[in-house]
Amino acid sequence: MPERDNRVVLAGVDGSPSSGHAAVWAAAVAARRGAVLKLVQAYTVPGPSVSGMAVAAVREGFRSVAETGLAEAEGTVLAQWPSLPIERSAVEGSVVGVLLRESSDAEVVALGSRGLGGFTGLLLGSTAAALAGRAPCPVVVVRGRKPDDAPPTTGPVLVGLDGSPDSNEALGYACDEATARRTGLVAVRAWTEITSGGSPRKTSPDDIAAGERRLVDEQLAPWREKFPELPVDVVVAHGRPARTLLDRSAGAQLVVVGSRGRGGFTGMLLGSTSHALLVHSACPVAVVRPGSRP
Known part of the structure; x- marks a missing residue:
């Protein structure tokens, strides 16, 4: 051979x-x-x-x-x-x-x-x-919209971010894929009052969203330098990560997530958001574990 x-x-x-x-x-x-x-x-x-x-x-x-x-x-x-x-x-x-x-x-x-x-x-x-x-x-x-549908070949690459090491590894993979596919990257960060750590009585939703946007920009900064020609859109949304990413998967050609987010329990092999996307996404889903990206 x-x-x-x-x-x-x-x-x-x-x-x-x-x-x-x-x-x-x-x-x-x-x-x-x-x-x-x-x-x-x-x-x-x-x-x-x-x-x-x-x-x-x-x-x-x-x-x-x-x-x-x-x-x-x-x-x-x-x-x-x-x-x-x-x-x-x-x-x-x-x-x-x-x-x-x-x-x-x-x-x-x-x-x-x-x-x-x-x-x-x-x-x-x-x-x-x-x-x-x-x-x-x-x-x-x-996967496509239905279990046996062909996967979509147009649309951006979607990546879920939450600041965890898993999501940073997923971000690197998503940048590689978006560049290779000659499409844009959409970085999504979803927040609730619980995940943001803010008190809804003391912090307005606009202030929480602004803080979440700053965290996304900080996480994106080194990757923007590495991929200066990659168009990147940022979405900061109030809601659960799984629901937010599922809703946007209908217009994407690939969704990239880490295996576990910042809320994952030690020893869990796959987080709830990743699992929900694997079962229900309208486009292919890539799960990237820390250290697994080539």
């Missing part, structure tokens, strides 16, 4: 329309980055239920199905990106375990919002949320 480019974009596939969109989305990222696209499909072989059958033959059957799914995903990608270098890998094991191992040398891992036969949101409970909270690279759940 020829030596592989060191840059890898990973897509988890399973033959579902949702994972097909994820493969195409990941291909576009790989093409922009000059990276190899690696398509991975995990499969598990039933245990006691195959008693009396040749285990090797059963295992080979499951692997064959996975290989067929990979070939179909590759064909879909090559129809749009005919010269993109692609690797395929069918791996026996749990989806989460396989993708965690495979993501060890990837720059980003993309997957669909639900798998074959899954109810809306089911995949998020078993796979995407687990990956987003533990993967060594950013995790993107590729």
